[in-house]
Amino acid sequence: MEFVILNGEIIERNEAKIDVEDRGYQFGDGVYEVIRVYNGKMFTSKEHLERFEKSAGNIGISVPYSLGEMSSLLEQLILKNDIQLGTVYLQITRGISPRNHAFPHAETPTTMVAYTRQVERPVGNMKSGVKAILTEDIRWLRCDIKSLNLLGNLLAKQKAVEAGCFEAIQHRGETVTEGSSSNVFIVKDGTIFTHPADNLILNGITRKKLQEICSTHSIRLEERSFSIEELMHADEVLMSSTTAEIMPIIDIDGNKVNGGVPGEMSKKLQELFEAEIEIQCGQLVTTPGEI
Structure with a gap:
């Protein structure tokens, strides 16, 4: 059984659903990070998460979680999926709204997802x-x-x-x-x-x-x-x-x-x-x- 993070909750992957009008799907309106995992531990996670927050801010997206909260969630996900050697992928979009090039209302909730993969070293x-x-x-x-x-x-x-x-x-x-x-x-x-x-x-x-x-x-x-x-x-x-x-x-x-x-x-x-x-x-x- 595989688990993912969807908007702050760890759930089974087959339960994770994203609306077709999510702006990440429609416009690529979002940012992401990929963090390496060795021996079940994230490498340079602080630097990755700081860049994630900075990239989001550069396009006007406010990340609704602190760096500590995101790190804790990702650590739980890695443990849940028993990833010893691999990656964790993290993404945030501007959220779900009727398709329009202009940004939706500022109160529109963002969509954040994360998942893991087993990846060997090359x-x-x-x-x-x-x-x-x-x-x-x-x-x-x-x-x-x-x-x-x-x-x-x-x-x-x-x-x-x-x-x-x-x-x-x-x-x-x-x-x-x-x-x-x-x-x-x-x-x-x-x-x-x-x-x-x-x-x-x-x-x-x-x-x-x-x-x-x-x-x-x-x-x-x-x-x-x-x-x-x-x-x-x-x-x-x-x-x-x-x-x-x-x-x-x-x-x-x-x-x-x-x-x-x-x-x-x-x-x-x-x-x-x-x-x-x-x-x-x-x-x-x-x-x-x-x-």
Whole structure:
């Protein structure tokens, strides 16, 4: 039996019903978060929930629960569904109202849902590295909001899938922004570069944790935009996300990066990131499904 959260209550999944005029369904009028779970514990949940609240506020949605209340509810849900290794998905919309582009009355109740999934760590890909393609970034200009409107991301990801690749690296003109579902970094002469956390990218929680790691361990990381040419001539390229963790990119549009193998910086960052996970969630144990 699987359980979900609907508007603050934990109920059986088959009992959860959303009205067809919910604005999330009609307009994508809402925001979401995905939080990683290791050993039954959420990783960086505070940072995710703070971003959730900020994204909602940026589009005029007031979250009717405190950060503590949301965290408690999600912890109960994880326990109820016995999730040891996976994710918890959280979403809020502007609620149910007759279809109209203008916002409904301010007193319209929001709709908040959450559910869990069992998701293994992509250890095999992290060890071997993955392939990527380049594609023009066609998304809107508020990518810093974790909006439900993901059509541009989906189209980019599908291009990657059809090309037999793991990720699509997006660019606006000659400037690299981020992946379809990840942040992108390059390494050149021992320095890591990543696009500034402005309106053109989502400031990923794993990205922020990676910045903290670099600061703590005296690894040089600079937030500045970089070009496609710099990307293609980088010593190493890597991506970060909640589910992919720190993932080396070893091939872009058929061009090998670092000879087609993960570089030493990528490996070092993976080790340091795993150590951060273990501090919060306990020792990581590799299972057969992760290889």
